[in-house]
Amino acid sequence: MRRPTLSLLLLLLATREAAAHAFLDHAEPRVGNKVASPPREVTLWFTQKLEPAFSTVTVTGPAGQRVDTGKARVSGNQMSVALKPGGTGAYHVNWRVLSVDTHTTDGSFSFLVGQ
Numbered sequence: 564m565r566r567p568t569l570s571l572l573l574l575l576l577a578t579r580e581a582a583a584h585a586f587l588d589h590a591e592p593r594v595g596n597k598v599a600s601p602p603r604e605v606t607l608w609f610t611q612k613l614e615p616a617f618s619t620v621t622v623t624g625p626a627g628q629r630v631d632t633g634k635a636r637v638s639g640n641q642m643s644v645a646l647k648p649g650g651t652g653a654y655h656v657n658w659r660v661l662s663v664d665t666h667t668t669d670g671s672f673s674f675l676v677g678q
C-alpha cells in the first residue's frame with residue numbers, strides 16, 4: 564500500500580489551517596462595485612464565525628473622513644456597521660477580525676457611490 568509522503572501531509576494540514584481563518588467571503592455593498600446612493604450600512608460576511616469583542620471595521624468616505632458610526636455589530640460570521648452620510652465618491656472599508664479559531668485576519672476594499 565502506498566502511503567502519502569510527509570510533505571504531502573504537511574501541505575494538506577497547511578491548506579486546512581489556512582481555510583480555517585476568517586476571510587472575507589463577500590460584502591454589501593459588494594467589493595469594488597458602484598452603488599447609486601450612499602448606503603446606510605456596510606455588511607461583511609466571513610468564512611468563519613467571529614469573536615465580537617475583537618472584530619472591528621472602519622469606513623472612510625470620499626474626503627477621507629470616517630463615516631462609520633463606530634460600533635460594529637457582530638453576529639456569527641457577519642459584521643455590520645452603520646454609516647453617516649458621506650457623499651459621492653470612493654469609500655474604503657478596513658476590517659480586522661478575530662475568528663473563533665483565535666486567528667486574526669485583516670483586509671480592506673473599496674466601493675463607489677455615485678451615478
Ligand SMILES: [Cu+2]
Nearest residue numbers: 583584664666
Ligand atoms: Cu485560522
